[in-house]
Amino acid sequence: MDMSISGSIWIRRQQCPCGDWKCYINYEGVDQPSMNPQAGKDETMSTSATEAIFPPYVGQIFRTDDDAFDYYSKFARKNGFSIRKARSTGSQNLGVYRRDFVCYRSGFNQPRKKADVEHPRDRKSVRCGCDAKLYLTKEIVDGLVQWFVSQFSNVHNHELLKDDEVRLLPAYRKIKEADQERILLLAKAGFPVNRIIKLLELEKGVQTGQLPFIEKDVRNFVRNCKKISQENDTELNERRVHDIIELLEACKDIAENDLDFVYDYITDANGKVENIAWSFGNCTCAFARFGDVVTFDTSYRSITYGFLLGLWFGINNNGDVIFFGCVLLQEENVNSFTWAFQTFFRFMRGQLPQTIITDIDPRLREPIERELPNTKHLISIWHILSKLPSWFSSIIGGQIGGLKAEFEILCHSENWDDFERQWDAMVTRFGLVSDKHIELLFSYRTMWPSSLIKDCFVGHAMTLKYLTSLRTVMKNLLSSQTCMRQFFDKVVAASKAGNRAVASERYMIIQTCLPMEEHARGILSPYAFSTLQREMALSMQYTISEMTNGSYLVQHHKKLDRERFVIWTDRDEQICCSCKEFEHSKLLCRHSLRVLLARNCFQLPEKYLPQRWRRSNISNDDGGDADITDERVQSFRSLASDLLTESLVSTGRFTYAEAELRGLVVRVKNMPESDALLPTRTQCIQQELNRRANSQ
Numbered sequence: 001m002d003m004s005i006s007g008s009i010w011i012r013r014q015q016c017p018c019g020d021w022k023c024y025i026n027y028e029g030v031d032q033p034s035m036n037p038q039a040g041k042d043e044t045m046s047t048s049a050t051e052a053i054f055p056p057y058v059g060q061i062f063r064t065d066d067d068a069f070d071y072y073s074k075f076a077r078k079n080g081f082s083i084r085k086a087r088s089t090g091s092q093n094l095g096v097y098r099r100d101f102v103c104y105r106s107g108f109n110q111p112r113k114k115a116d117v118e119h120p121r122d123r124k125s126v127r128c129g130c131d132a133k134l135y136l137t138k139e140i141v142d143g144l145v146q147w148f149v150s151q152f153s154n155v156h157n158h159e160l161l162k163d164d165e166v167r168l169l170p171a172y173r174k175i176k177e178a179d180q181e182r183i184l185l186l187a188k189a190g191f192p193v194n195r196i197i198k199l200l201e202l203e204k205g206v207q208t209g210q211l212p213f214i215e216k217d218v219r220n221f222v223r224n225c226k227k228i229s230q231e232n233d234t235e236l237n238e239r240r241v242h243d244i245i246e247l248l249e250a251c252k253d254i255a256e257n258d259l260d261f262v263y264d265y266i267t268d269a270n271g272k273v274e275n276i277a278w279s280f281g282n283c284t285c286a287f288a289r290f291g292d293v294v295t296f297d298t299s300y301r302s303i304t305y306g307f308l309l310g311l312w313f314g315i316n317n318n319g320d321v322i323f324f325g326c327v328l329l330q331e332e333n334v335n336s337f338t339w340a341f342q343t344f345f346r347f348m349r350g351q352l353p354q355t356i357i358t359d360i361d362p363r364l365r366e367p368i369e370r371e372l373p374n375t376k377h378l379i380s381i382w383h384i385l386s387k388l389p390s391w392f393s394s395i396i397g398g399q400i401g402g403l404k405a406e407f408e409i410l411c412h413s414e415n416w417d418d419f420e421r422q423w424d425a426m427v428t429r430f431g432l433v434s435d436k437h438i439e440l441l442f443s444y445r446t447m448w449p450s451s452l453i454k455d456c457f458v459g460h461a462m463t464l465k466y467l468t469s470l471r472t473v474m475k476n477l478l479s480s481q482t483c484m485r486q487f488f489d490k491v492v493a494a495s496k497a498g499n500r501a502v503a504s505e506r507y508m509i510i511q512t513c514l515p516m517e518e519h520a521r522g523i524l525s526p527y528a529f530s531t532l533q534r535e536m537a538l539s540m541q542y543t544i545s546e547m548t549n550g551s552y553l554v555q556h557h558k559k560l561d562r563e564r565f566v567i568w569t570d571r572d573e574q575i576c577c578s579c580k581e582f583e584h585s586k587l588l589c590r591h592s593l594r595v596l597l598a599r600n601c602f603q604l605p606e607k608y609l610p611q612r613w614r615r616s617n618i619s620n621d622d623g624g625d626a627d628i629t630d631e632r633v634q635s636f637r638s639l640a641s642d643l644l645t646e647s648l649v650s651t652g653r654f655t656y657a658e659a660e661l662r663g664l665v666v667r668v669k670n671m672p673e674s675d676a677l678l679p680t681r682t683q684c685i686q687q688e689l690n691r692r693a694n695s696q
Contacts, residue, residue: 009302009304009483009487010300010303011181011300011301011303012299013025013298013299013301013308014181014182014185016387016390016437017440018436018437020436023436024182024185025387053078054075055075055152055154056068056152057149058149059148060148060149061146061147062146062148063146064147065096065136065138067147068099068136068149069099072101072134076103079154079160080162080163080166081104081132081156081161081166081169082103082104082170083102083134083171084101084103084104084171085100086101086102088100094138097137097138099147100133101133101134101135102132102133102134104126104169104171105126105129105130105156105158106127106129106131106132106133108125108127108128109125128158130156130157131153132154133151134149134151134152134153136149168214172212173212173214173217175212175217175218179200179213180221182200183196183218184222186199187225193218194215197218239304244273244276244305246483246484247488248273248276250485251488254492260280260284261279261280261281262278263277264276264277264278264346268330274329274330274331274336275328275336275340277328277343277344277347278325279312279347280495280496283323283347287314287324287351288349289316290314290315290316291348292355292457292612293314293315293353293354293356293357293457293459293461294324294355295312295356295357296310296311296312296356296364297313297359297470297474298310298361298364299474300478302328305484306330307328307330308329309327309328310326310327310328310340311323311326311327311474311477312324312325314461315459317527317528317612318526318527319466319527320469321466321469321473323473323491324344324348334367337367338366338367338370338371340367341368341372345371352374352375353372353375354376354457355376355378355461356368356372356375356376356377357378357379357380357461358380359380359383360440360441360444362440365377376453376456378447378453378458379444380448380462381411381450381462382462387437388400388403391435392430392435396431403426403430406422409422410422410426410449411449412449412450413449413451413452416452419449423445450462454579454581455583457586458584458585459586473494476490477490477491508521508530512533512536512537515603516536516593516596516601516602516604519602520533520609523609523615524614525614525615527613528614532587535587536593538590539591539594539597541556541557541558542594544595544598549567550570551567552566552567552568552598553565554566554591554594554595564578564589565578566594566595568596568599573607574605574607575588577589577591579591582608
């Protein structure tokens with residue numbers, strides 16, 4: 001295993017939050033940040049594990065010789081042998097133009113000169129002159145290089161191995177990267193190789209001797225890693241010191257040119273940088289508007305520098321991921337996380353969020369309770385679901401699918417009594433009563449069941465769509481890097497791109513023709529409006545029954561949804577639904593909208609059009625407030641809507657309106673920005689009349 005600095009300095013944390021150092025996590029359904037540059041290319045010959053591997057044939061074409069070798073290797077494994085690369089032929093003009101692949105038992109070993117020892121080792125050769133082979137020849141067709149099979153033979157002079165035997169051939173005994181990390185962790189803890197093998201068999205739920213590698217492979221791997229680690233320790237330490245100093249210099253350079261950029265760091269007793277955090281001016285401005293919900297991601301650790309990476313994200317009024325700040329921590333303990341929270345919220349000028357979303361980590365719990373006493377701490381259900389197979393597959397085996405299905409049902413329990421009853425039934429059914437991971441989940445039970453945290457505002461930051469967007473941002477941020485300075489530059493670019501003001505001025509079509517919908521369209525951002533618009537359309541499927549004291553029973557006409565109770569107060573125009581969707585997302589639910597429609601409300605009450613979802617809640621590139629008011633926006637949108645309606649009557653009207661608008665845009669761009677230099681409304685009208693008279 002090469003211990004030198006790799007193409008990406010970040011790996012996903014494998015340590016389990018249960019606190020047992022012997023327990024680790026294999027995440028399900030979440031891509032790693034490092035990306036293979038060859039991934040996704042269009043291969044001439046592509047195969048997958050589920051495709052049939054047919055015998056190669058003369059004339060078969062491959063895009064590269066590596067593709068041919070992979071194909072032949074899969075065919076060989078399926079048929080009970082392995083292959084190796086033999087002769088290659090090349091020229092100065094063409095380079096290598098012939099490749100020979102042969103059976104692993106091809107040829108004969110030449111007799112070696114025996115070492116001058118008392119008892120030399122007499123190893124028996126496996127080579128027996130087998131004639132099975134595949135020869136490739138390169139040709140250039142229309143300027144494109146391709147390789148075709150010029151000779152192929154599948155005649156063997158030895159017995160082919162069975163499926164259970166062929167996996168033990170050296171060519172197929174591969175230790176995967178996740179297994180390598182686990183083996184190294186156990187070896188550093190002092191486990192002997194034979195116990196490492198037994199532990200891996202237990203964790204993977206396989207029978208003795210059924211791992212894809214043998215004890216000899218593990219022993220060689222550990223020995224080589226120790227040797228390489230000793231050789232590279234000095235070089236890596238020097239590189240770490242140099243790169244951290246370079247990172248601090250980059251922070252200082254930006255701070256000198258950008259007064260809004262902030263950073264801080266602390267050192268240990270030896271003067272070594274222990275923790276470092278930074279943020280940008282546009283992040284602070286974005287946090288002032290959208291810092292009500294914060295996601296703190298601590299999923300990755302640097303394999304080169306030993307730092308834990310913490311990234312602060314939010315969601316803006318368009319449903320996009322926005323970047324708030326970054327922290328690097330040498331240790332994963334309460335003191336380090338406390339420093340991270342104190343520093344970050346100092347950067348954010350003391351503003352604290354309503355909700356913070358993290359992964360399960362007991363070391364985060366105390367710092368959050370201490371530094372954010374009035375902030376609701378939630379755990380993303382998607383993080384939990386990704387861990388379930390790693391936690392329970394070795395215990396319940398093939399029942400993991402059933403456990404996940406019951407777990408998702410559990411998340412939608414109607415109340416705490418239902419939750420605890422279903423929890424006890426699930427734990428008993430799958431025999432997990434005394435499991436440490438079950439105990440961990442139960443200790444966090446007030447933070448993750450989606451139906452039981454509806455009174456906590458999350459602003460759509462716990463949806464699968466948001467998590468997918470967040471993982472895309474993380475992958476782009478952490479992939480293909482070789483040093484800390486490159487990572488820092490990527491963070492700078494991400495903060496500028498992700499926090500740039502979005503105009504969101506696209507035209508949105510009315511679906512229900514309700515005055516309430518028209519009213520909301522002129523105020524809410526497209527993302528928020530599309531969400532509310534969908535709820536308005538679905539509200540038509542519900543019936544209402546008026547009850548006493550201004551309450552209503554709202555039911556789906558086909559009983560496809562639970563019945564909800566909605567309370568309306570005339571005095572202060574306040575509406576409250578038992579589903580608590582407004583508290584959860586700050587957007588009204590279909591049940592509340594149905595009651596408002598029944599009460600002939602033509603506009604949504606002002607309190608139910610919160611500022612965080614409004615179009616006007618944007619910032620300009622300098623981070624200052626955009627000089628725009630709701631009144632101006634609504635007036636302009638009303639004119640634009642009327643113009644579009646009238647222009648679509650005929651092609652002639654549309655062509656005329658389009659030409660006039662293009663000319664208007666040019667004239668507005670040429671006008672001075674200062675209000676003092678602009679003409680009055682009367683002067684503008686007179687100028688327009690003069691312009692039209694001159695044009696005629």
